Amino acid sequence: LRYGPYDFKPYSRDGLGFDWPITYEDVAPWYDKVERLIGVAGANEGLENTPISPPGVLLPPFPLRASEYFVKRGFESLGMSVAAARLAILTQPHQGRPACLYATPCLRGCAIAANFQSPTVLIPPARATGNLEIRTHALVYEVESNNRGLAQGVNFVDRRSGRHHSVRAKAVVLAASTCESARILLNSKSTLFPQGLANDSGLVGRYLTDTVSMYTLAQFPALEKLAPRNDDGASIFHMYVPWWGYKQQARNELDFPRGYHIQPYGNVTMPDMETLGLRVNDATAAYGSGLREELRRKYGSYFALHGIGEMIPNANTFVDLDPIVKDKWGIPVIRFHWQWGEYELRQAAHQRRTFQAVIERLGGKVVWEASETPPAGYLHETGTTRMGASAKDSVVNEFGQSWSVKNLFVVDGGIFASHPRSPTLTILALSWRNSAYLADEARKGNL
Amino acid sequence: VITPQYLSKISRRTTLQWFAAAVAASSAHRYASAMQKSASPPPVKGYGTDPDLNHPTIPWARTMTSHQLQVAAVIADIILPASGSAPAPSAIGVPDFVDEWISAPYPEQQADRTIFLAGFEWLESEAGRRWSRGFMEVEISLQEQLLQVLIPKDKITATPAWAILDQQHNSQDLSDRDPATRVRERFFSRFRYVVVGAYYTTSEGFKDIGYVGNVPLQSYPPVTEKERAILDEELSKLGIHS
Numbered sequence: 039l040r041y042g043p044y045d046f047k048p049y050s051r052d053g054l055g056f057d058w059p060i061t062y063e064d065v066a067p068w069y070d071k072v073e074r075l076i077g078v079a080g081a082n083e084g085l086e087n088t089p090i091s092p093p094g095v096l097l098p099p100f101p102l103r104a105s106e107y108f109v110k111r112g113f114e115s116l117g118m119s120v121a122a123a124r125l126a127i128l129t130q131p132h133q134g135r136p137a138c139l140y141a142t143p144c145l146r147g148c149a150i151a152a153n154f155q156s157p158t159v160l161i162p163p164a165r166a167t168g169n170l171e172i173r174t175h176a177l178v179y180e181v182e183s184n185n186r187g188l189a190q191g192v193n194f195v196d197r198r199s200g201r202h203h204s205v206r207a208k209a210v211v212l213a214a215s216t217c218e219s220a221r222i223l224l225n226s227k228s229t230l231f232p233q234g235l236a237n238d239s240g241l242v243g244r245y246l247t248d249t250v251s252m253y254t255l256a257q258f259p260a261l262e263k264l265a266p267r268n269d270d271g272a273s274i275f276h277m278y279v280p281w282w283g284y285k286q287q288a289r290n291e292l293d294f295p296r297g298y299h300i301q302p303y304g305n306v307t308m309p310d311m312e313t314l315g316l317r318v319n320d321a322t323a324a325y326g327s328g329l330r331e332e333l334r335r336k337y338g339s340y341f342a343l344h345g346i347g348e349m350i351p352n353a354n355t356f357v358d359l360d361p362i363v364k365d366k367w368g369i370p371v372i373r374f375h376w377q378w379g380e381y382e383l384r385q386a387a388h389q390r391r392t393f394q395a396v397i398e399r400l401g402g403k404v405v406w407e408a409s410e411t412p413p414a415g416y417l418h419e420t421g422t423t424r425m426g427a428s429a430k431d432s433v434v435n436e437f438g439q440s441w442s443v444k445n446l447f448v449v450d451g452g453i454f455a456s457h458p459r460s461p462t463l464t465i466l467a468l469s470w471r472n473s474a475y476l477a478d479e480a481r482k483g484n485l
Numbered sequence: 486v487i488t489p490q491y492l493s494k495i496s497r498r499t500t501l502q503w504f505a506a507a508v509a510a511s512s513a514h515r516y517a518s519a520m521q522k523s524a525s526p527p528p529v530k531g532y533g534t535d536p537d538l539n540h541p542t543i544p545w546a547r548t549m550t551s552h553q554l555q556v557a558a559v560i561a562d563i564i565l566p567a568s569g570s571a572p573a574p575s576a577i578g579v580p581d582f583v584d585e586w587i588s589a590p591y592p593e594q595q596a597d598r599t600i601f602l603a604g605f606e607w608l609e610s611e612a613g614r615r616w617s618r619g620f621m622e623v624e625i626s627l628q629e630q631l632l633q634v635l636i637p638k639d640k641i642t643a644t645p646a647w648a649i650l651d652q653q654h655n656s657q658d659l660s661d662r663d664p665a666t667r668v669r670e671r672f673f674s675r676f677r678y679v680v681v682g683a684y685y686t687t688s689e690g691f692k693d694i695g696y697v698g699n700v701p702l703q704s705y706p707p708v709t710e711k712e713r714a715i716l717d718e719e720l721s722k723l724g725i726h727s
Contacts, residue, residue, distance in 0.1 A: 100705060101705060101706070101707030101708070102707065102708055104708040104709070104712040104713075104716065106708075107708045107712075108716045108719070108720070111716075111725050111727075112725065115725045129705075138705075139701040139702065140700075140701070140702040140704075140705045141698065141699045141700055141701045141702070142699065260719035260720070260722075260723070263715050263716075263719060264715060264716070265695075266697050267697065267712070268697050268698045268700060268702070269698060270698035270699060270700075271705050272705075306695075306696065307696075307698075308691070308698060308699055309682075309685040309686055309690065309691070309696060310682075310686060311507045311508050311678075311679075311682035311683075311686065312682070313682075314681050314682060314684075314685040314690075314694070315678040315679070315681050315682030316678070318678065318681045319674070319678075324636050324677075325563060325565075325636075325677065326564070326566060327566055327568055329564070329565065330565055330568050330571070330693075331568075333681070333685075333694065334693065334694055334695065337694045337695055337696075338695065399723070399725070400723060400725075401722075401723050
């Protein structure tokens with residue numbers, strides 16, 4: 039999903055969190071390039087703060103499944119608009135990759151490369167340049183800097199031999215993921231950088247954010263009426279509900295300032311242990327032919343609603359180096375400090391209430407729901423090497439370039455100043471934008 | 486009454502592939518991360534997060550005795566009896582799956598191992614106490630009667646396995662409670678979870694439940710007119726009109 043214009047200026051809108059030093063317009067061309075490269079199915083509904091893609095960029099959307107048609111009508115009857123899911127799964131052949139075959143689970147990787155994964159979509163063209171060398175099993179733990187304050191390479195442990203190695207480079211780009219990039223920087227201490235590299239502001243590791251995600255599973259008697267059907271499709275939801283509450287928030291009708299979108303999982307999936315192993319607890323009969331009948335009747339009638347909500351960065355949620363614990367190679371690990379803010383808890387409660395309302399509207403029954411507090415660990419972590427407008431209040435500039443070490447870049451989710459929705463597309467777009475800037479600066483001899 | 490002898494229906498390799506497929510889609514990463522925080526190290530290592538698929542190995546030994554396999558077959562078939570063309574669990578190797586499940590060194594499986602072994606023991610001793618016979622020597626109606634004792638009075642909640650894992654880690658240790666209580670509280674729901682989970686991850690299970698996907702298609706068909714008509718009618722009943 040693209041981030042919208044509001045999402046880059048959250049502080050200006052409600053006085054909370056931080057603005058990005060860039061606008062939607064700065065990133066839009068890079069979103070276009072990424073969507074063209076990886077292939078994104080979807081539609082342009084034109085909903086508030088939900089950007090459209092230029093003509094010809096998107097592939098046709100996945101058609102709705104029967105159960106999605108049903109739930110869509112429920113959402114709409116409560117005033118919530120439904121949009122086609124934006125999925126990096128091909129509904130048409132795209133740049134030499136074939137279209138989806140609507141079988142096998144996407145999340146385990148696609149044998150025909152019809153979905154977006156780095157190994158099948160990004161690495162082959164990079165390799166074709168002849169300039170790429172991949173060192174697997176190399177655990178980088180430190181960026182080495184010289185006495186002029188420039189990065190001069192990295193040190194790593196070979197996971198198999200346990201031996202330490204160094205590589206030299208004109209520039210270093212960290213894309214180790216949010217928490218690991220922060221860990222590497224904090225572990226890169228030197229005389230010039232006693233707080234860790236690129237950490238003059240003291241902000242490396244601070245303001246970690248994740249997604250506020252509640253989850254409710256429900257059963258709908260109406261869906262029992264449908265005959266068995268091949269519901270695999272893209273093995274993920276074909277539609278979603280973009281945040282519908284901007285107007286309400288503008289009128290101060292909600293007690294939390296940031297939104298969430300809903301991902302409805304209702305496809306009749308290939309059973310795994312949990313599919314029936316858990317639903318069996320929802321049956322009236324404890325065992326016997328009655329139980330078997332009930333499992334059969336209800337199999338296609340469940341629907342789960344997931345919220346994907348924005349967390350506002352706060353000072354009590356961060357990572358730092360553990361003073362005692364080291365990993366098996368002797369490298370200090372990071373500690374997580376976590377606290378949801380009051381706004382996240384209120385938003386989570388709203389997610390729960392909304393899910394209940396939709397389920398009730400459609401005559402369903404809640405089978406399982408997450409407790410009051412959103413579970414931590416959605417694994418959408420961002421923000422530990424935040425970008426900003428000045429060296430004082432951020433770790434990197436708008437191009438992911440360290441303010442203090444000009445040949446050091448970060449391109450993962452760590453550079454996010456806010457975290458409104460699923461981050462992948464924005465990580466890709468900014469990586470490309472940052473890399474183009476890096477190449478340009480290198481050509482000009484500015485590094 | 487002589488209960489028919491349960492004979493293993495499938496090779497270990499097949500059972501292990503089944504085991505892997507059954508847990509992989511939803512929760513493999515949960516197990517991997519839970520493994521790291523497991524308080525007491527399991528007796529053997531599992532596959533780990535990055536197994537060598539070119540040289541597959543079977544990293545753990547099986548647990549259940551032949552007698553326990555018979556007991557598991559009886560209970561599994563009481564839980565999901567054969568129906569029409571749908572076979573009983575014992576006919577498609579579910580007891581072997583149960584054995585493989587409780588032999589795996591991961592936290593959820595190890596917790597089940599304690600519960601299941603204690604459960605088998607309880608069934609045996611309770612049959613002896615009531616009828617002076619072994620569990621396998623009594624009539625099916627009495628076997629069913631014993632199973633009924635183990636059905637929890639309260640409704641079993643449909644808690645996802647990863648949430649159960651979290652609870653187990655949060656509640657420290659299950660083994661400090663007396664085994665009988667633990668069995669009564671957990672054997673039925675956990676055993677049923679494994680039997681039902683295993684049964685419906687087979688092609689026989691797919692057929693019975695009506696899973697007709699995982700077939701390559703040229704294009705994906707949208708909701709049909711017939712389905713739409715059925716749902717429109719249901720929606721109308723709920724007061725949602727087109």
